[in-house]
Amino acid sequence: MFEPKIVCFLCKWCTYAGADLAGTSRLEYAPNGVNIRFMCSSRLDPEHILWAFQRGADGVFVGGCHPGDCHYQDGNYKTLRRMELFRRVLQQFGMNDRRLRLEWVSAAEGKRFAEVMDEFTEQIRALGPLELGSGKGGQHVSSKKKSS
């Protein structure tokens, strides 16, 4: 069976803590995602998502605080706006934007984190592998910034 590779960018205050709660509650879910901890979801550059797809990710998950709960006032709103714009870019690349998922998961929603992970893994499994990551994928995605 195809096992999707998923990169998860989680904000430290809400979704990362929600993922921890899923752990302390011993809720089992699909092991396909690896979490990268950010201070705030607004640290996420759409470019990071491109890198993930470029390097073999089949799906990218972004988790932030619920609207109004951002530790930094309105970082999640910035993320929301950037994601909506970036979806259009993905579509223009000919990519299915369902490979990118943004969810607000609070520190109290361990159960939801587990459910969303399962659901997203199944969704990506159904979409099949994204063939950008076969090592030849680099040229499909260009980079905005000079890599320093």
Next chain:
Amino acid sequence: MKRIGVFVCHCGINIAATVDVEKVVKEVRRYPGVAHAEHYQYMCSDPGQKLVQEAIGKYKLDGVIVAACSPTLHEVTFRRASENAGLNPYQCEIANIREQCSWVHADREAATRKAVRIIESLVEKVKYDESLTPLSVPLTKRALVVGGGVAGIQAALDVANSGYEVLLVEKQPSIGGHMAQLSETFPTLDCSQCILTPKMVEAGQHPNIRLMTYSEVEGISGYVGNFTVKIRKKAAYVNWDKCTGCGVCTEKCPKKVPSEFNRNMGTRGAIYTMFPQAVPNYPVIDRDNCLYFAKGRCRICEKSCDLGAIDYKQKDKVLEEQVGAVIVATGYDTLPIDQLGEYGYGKLPDVIDGMAFERLLSASGPTGGEIRRPSDGQVPKEIVFVQCAGSRDPEKHLPYCSKICCMYTAKHALLYKHRVHDGQPYIFYIDVRTGGKGYEEFYHRVSEEEGVVYIRGKVSRIFQDGDRLIVWGVDTLTGKKVEIAADLVVLATGMIPSAGSQALFSTMKLAADENGFLSEAHPKLRPVESIQAGFYLAGAAQGPRDIPETVAQASGAASKAIALFSQEKLFHEPIVACVDEDLCSGCKVCISACPYDAREFDEKEGIVRVNELLCEGCGACVVSCPSGATQQKNLTDEQIREMVKASLGE
């Protein structure tokens, strides 16, 4: 290249039962950059920590990864242990293989593979981690309190009593605020001035408080612990150093103008003190109404002053002061009744607001405490109180509940009955809200024992008919229209942010909500702080509230400032944004992305800099930067790219 050590914890069987720790060690040992890897049963135990510390010396490690529980639990533990072994604490990272791996996956092989990926992505992070030290700056242990109402007075006294200096700035000639205008306070019926004036005097005489009345904050720059404030001391045209406050000049002044303090009932001179117990008790000349300033003649006050304190040539003074914290207590005003068309636009003399009724009730008010209506001085025998005048009216006026009006209206009706025994008060209300200690009991006393008639419904129109006012309303409990011929109508007008506060908030770069009240850093957990570091909020500037709440919040705000001042230096997490000055084009996009005002444009260099003490490290600006000039320390784009790569096993 860095030499990185990886330490995998079994956590008893919490990790080891699902994750094959031996296999993890074997795999990560092969990963580029990893100089040493081992596993141990309880890494957080003393022997476990010692093991990490010894390995740092033995293998000359310059980066450490502890693969264990969530960083929220033991990041501090292992960073401290690393530091004690001579490693910079920011070279130690935690790989969360318990909460986010072993506890949530059942398949041993998959969990082991995932644990390796998690660790390897952190190896990539540590490779690029900089050695950081917490930022520290000295601070000025002196507070600025803006607003001299009961909130500002309380906050100033608390800070001053803790041994720190306070600058208390008030725009009026005297401190005291609205509380000084009130007659008696609900529900205990304490005389407002009797409980307030001792505090005013204490603030005025406190060795640690410098009172600056008739002054306004014009500008503020700097950051937490180190603000520079510009304060304009308005010309009083009286030399307060010479004046003794004898009051002869105010009596002799031939010009009479309506007294604002008395809600334009009664008069004051063009030279005046706000009220007899004013602190400081010195007069000011109201230039707009003074005959000398208008026509160049009069000078009666000058002649009446034996001390030569009158100084027509006095000018505004602008002072610059250094402070470390700012407590904002700019208070409220009430909704002007000339905005309420259905109640006569303020043109009916006997339709007054609650604050005016307070002055009628006050022993020091224009009628000496006798309830006499403004138009002809008659004692009103029938009086209508209208609650929610402007409040809870999202279509036309204020959408919110002003919180205090139910209680003060009940108090007004009670005090009226106490003075005019044969009088009949009616109260129109939407709901009666009595959340507060002793409030519900007080309301019952008024509504049941004192013969006050409560009518549930709104008033649609008030108009003059001869010497009486006709009040049209509806009783929504019976569904019938109500008409009352009243001698006086008192509108319980809602609270709004004080006049001029919006301009002041924008000068201070403080966020306000949609109604103009100050926004707190967190509505539940940080209610007395602003999101801007070093600014604290007290009283009705933040939203409608009563006196006990205001005083409690003022003490809360003061204690935040005191906690700040108790530190010798301010320390700040160094995970902040930084700017590559060669790449920055000065486009200023980052300035708008920063919620903390931590970005400053350097006019001379044409670049934007980061005030590291204000930066909270969210990283939003990094993403907004179109040239890649901005990075977040220890979470650079380069690190993220490599972490992503490693997490995918690439």
